Amino acid sequence: MANSEIPSCQAPDRNPRPPAEQPPAGAADTHAHVFGPASDYAYAPERRYTPPDSPLPEYMALLDTLGLARGVIVQPSVYGTNNSATLDALRAQPGRLRGVAVVGPDVSDAELEEMDRLGVRGVRLNLLFSGAGLDFTVAERLAERLAPLGWHLQILIDISEFENFAKHLSRLPVDIVVDHMGHMPVAKGADHPAFRELLAMLADGRTWVKLSGAYRITSRERPPYDDVLPFARALVETRPDRLVWATDWPHPAIERTMPNDGHLLDQLWDWAPDPAIRHRILCENPAALYGFAPLPEWSAT
16 A cells, blocks of 8 residues: 555544543553654654654643553554564653564564563553464464463454453463554444353453453443443442553544543543442552562552
């Protein structure tokens, strides 16, 4: 596809509002991207879309507005396996950020070790869009190399379109992190076999799920995305100790009305009404999954 034919995607809401309720100390956003400046970080020619610049300083300002202490930068598909923008973000904020990379089968042990030193804690596998990341056969081989590092494999997948996904993923020797609640359109129903399969994987304890991307799976045009509530609640009821929350900022390649990130954080209070469970999702679970510094003692009282 020629550059002139690659669609541009809309920008995030550049005026995020604070959430209605302040999140607990040490809370984390576990899925965001940094884009650009394009003059410094060139996009891959084979990308599916061209994002507007949404650089690291803007993301850090978003974290401050939302009252979040920590963030996880996930390598987006538009950069392919060139992790420069992601790694530079980790270098700039070594205590506050962690990362998830995209790598090819030829990545060296030295490169993996350097990424680990900088704060990378996983590798992303994109099964949703062909050509946007590792294929599954490569992931099986790579997982053997990730295990000694204590990394996980993060999966972008529409679970309703990938037959026997649990069988494939459960045999890998690393923890699995599933993006955006499985990316399954909620119109298919919470009793869909694929969603029940995801809940079973979650219950087993080696799978984590990101409570994120509600606008990618909803049938609604704008928040509060009430049709996502039964899915989120089912996940929370199954294994709250294996869930993390995320903005998915700057929300690339969505066709619905761009949400405000304050509204997205507000949703979590509906999905997880218990303060102790919210604390686990926002603080304890990200600290365990991404290796953030230990959190202070916390009590719901």
